[in-house]
Amino acid sequence: SSAVVLPGTSAALPQKAALPAAATAAAAVSHMLQVEVSVAGVLVTAAYGANETQIRTILAGATQTGATQTGTASGSSASTTAAVSGPSATQGVLSSGSELVTGQAGTAQAASAQATAAQQAAPAAATARVSGLTGSGLGFDTCTVPSAATMTSWLSSPYRVAATYLGGMNWACSYGNFTPAWVRKVAAEGWRFAPLWVGRQAPCTNVPFVAKINPSQAAAEGQSEAKSAVAAARAFGFGPGTPVYFDMEGYQTGQSACTRAVLNFLGGWTRGLHAAGYVSGVYSSASSGITDLAHQYGNAGYPRPDDIWIADWNSEPVLTDHAVPNGDWANHQRLHQYAGPHNETWGGATVNMDSDAADGLVAGLPAVPVLHGPNESAAPSELRVAPGQTARVRLTLQGVPNTPVAVRWQAAAPKGLTVSPSAGNVDLWPSMALSVGLTLAPSKSLAARRYSLPITVTAGGKPVADSFVLVSVVPAGRTLPPAHPLVLYAADKTSMSAAVAIAAALALPLSDVTGSYSRAWTATAVGKALVLAVGQPAADALYFNVCGWANPAKRKAGSTPFYYPGAPQRQSPGRNYFELSDTPTAAGTAQLTTQLTQYALGGTLPEHQTVPAAPTLACLGSPNVPVR
Incomplete structure (x- = not known):
């Protein structure tokens, strides 16, 4: 040798x-x-x-x-x-x-x-x-x-x-x-x-x-x-x-x-x-x-x-x-x-x-943010509107550091949905943010369902940013059940308020929102519905159950059979899986839940994703929170 x-x-x-x-x-x-x-x-x-x-x-x-x-x-x-x-x-x-x-x-x-x-x-x-x-x-x-x-x-x-x-x-x-x-x-x-x-x-x-x-x-x-x-x-x-x-x-x-x-x-x-x-x-x-x-x-x-x-x-x-x-x-x-x-x-x-x-x-490899071009966001990125009615969305564009850039933005509205204005050109200076109000108007004959509205920003003829608005077109008083079962589970009042508001913006049935630990446990165990644990108390409860809340499996405190896949899902990956939708702040949790529900229902993600927080060994929240 x-x-x-x-x-x-x-x-x-x-x-x-x-x-x-x-x-x-x-x-x-x-x-x-x-x-x-x-x-x-x-x-x-x-x-x-x-x-x-x-x-x-x-x-x-x-x-x-x-x-x-x-x-x-x-x-x-x-x-x-x-x-x-x-x-x-x-x-x-x-x-x-x-x-x-x-x-x-x-x-x-x-x-x-x-x-x-x-x-x-x-x-x-x-x-x-x-x-x-x-x-x-x-x-x-x-x-x-x-x-x-x-x-x-x-x-x-x-x-x-x-x-x-x-x-x-x-x-x-x-x-x-x-x-x-x-x-x-x-x-x-x-x-x-x-x-x-x-x-x-x-x-x-x-x-x-x-x-x-x-x-x-x-x-x-x-x-x-x-x-x-x-x-x-x-x-x-x-x-x-x-x-x-x-x-x-x-x-x-x-x-x-x-x-x-x-x-x-x-x-x-x-x-x-x-x-x-x-x-x-x-x-x-x-x-x-x-x-x-x-x-x-x-x-x-x-x-x-x-x-x-x-x-x-x-x-x-x-x-x-x-x-x-x-x-x-x-x-x-x-x-x-x-x-x-x-x-x-x-x-x-x-x-x-x-x-x-x-x-x-x-x-x-560490996650290093790379600025490829102008920053774009649309708010709200999820909303419902009745056929023949109108809704408002605010588009915000932010320039890149040190360099002025000429950009064009354009909304690619599906047939039957009018967006006004639908396009525009602007010179973005480094310290400049452009805000444009958009009016969305579905026709009276537009079929009741969810429509994805992409808004693309180009510079030099090349796309540099995308955002999406998920528009639920549905008559007043009606709901749009998701193609795949979805459950929003919250174990504290603040997260519950966010879950209810998001469900309303998506025209989801209110029955898709729950504050019951037993129901969330059963839905996760069965695996037919994608369960979003909205907020840290819900995430901790489904992952560790440190509080020892009563559950259908009669499991003791500190252990559940559940896990989260660590990536956005369109539907449930199977038995015993749930999706993390929690951050350390109420605003971050609401934003993340919006992003995850948009992906589950429409297949698109807003460009700037919020990162979920891993569950902790902490006893938080309540086993039963009223759905308001």
Whole structure:
């Protein structure tokens, strides 16, 4: 075996005697050697089992081999991983989809896959843009990531978070499609990632033949694992602030020495990640690792992880769990693996996967607002008007900073609906806002239904902004039931007022609005109606039911079987799903509910979307609010 260095360089790695004392000491703890070849810009990471002499011989013989890798940008570095397998380090695989490598004592990583991926990763290390951010929604994890084409196909799925294994000495899979280019492309499509590292396991692990924690060196081993994981994360383009979740598989409980070793190891893991500017996460079984961490939550002296990933296959995509008190890791700091391996097909592509629910730190591209052109809005964006009557809408145009721009706006009214004025030209100066009053007049013979009125702004002959008005044309006193069942659920008076007003503007039957927790629960469980949880009390109630309100399933406080898909829906995605329509402010909640109902009923979204707030572990509102 040879370690590959960058083209145009020639370097021999040092013999054992030439290795720094720090590297030798670290090897005794981690069974991992790291040698930096500064002239080549390469960091070689070599993991081994019991045969340190053999891996040092391999490192000593590594030279330039004419690699085709393109050079890195100035100041960047490459990372190469090597491993040895032999009589004392035989690899084996648990089963299809397993992430652990097993064999005889002294398991090692797969050398070729680690080295190849790290070489490919080098160009991205200096320009990493993917970093940590809060992610809420459904996710999946699989041993080797699907192809970029499959990820594109899966945009038709309700999933938006994907686990990505960075490696580790007990990892059984290969990188396969996983490269920095894959990360950049898939992240640009809106996917977010939960990076995982499969390192040393508990001394009393239930998994046979894996490299285990040395109790006397547990903290140092944890820090060493963190260093290796950070190097891999950087190579794949995951920048500082990214969470890395350590995969601590289930282990035997009731053994105090083993528990102490695991906690010391994970404490070292957290310290190591924090020292490098990364976020610490731990994936483990609810009955072992998560329970032991929860017991340390109130211990001020213990370096607990920032986020936890609970493995509990209860088929419920919720973030509450019997192993963790509701007040622990409660600030959007949880992931939950709620179902084991199974196949799912979306967009014609099938993946064998585990199912996850996320409301915690993941990695992705931050949402950066980009100003493409003038800002446009129409208010109200939802209204009802009787045939032969008129209604008013105010169109507002805002210029771009520093640059005057000439624009044309035009309303594309459907046949039978007159808009006056229907178009206009204006020079927008940077500090200027134009407000135009529009009169909408449906003809007396116009059929009673909902009509979408797009208003487009163009500059230089190219569209730069769009807004939509959803016009419900219906005689006075009548309503327009939606094509797909819709329920607006509110659990506080302010949100109820907004829900009632929005239903009136859309000519929805008032029966589509409810303040009954039992009715909202039933509608969500059945899955025929799209249930909008209007306001934070309603969202918290359907997600956690912290208050313990009476419900048809007789579920106790702190857990519901419900989840939200994390993206606007035209209709219910199925049983046990509801739509978040809450923000920290009453005005924001009303605006978001308007946007979501417009999308559900008309298929259009106002250009400037309000972002919903993730539910919190809080008891708010009332189980029964009158519909006014």
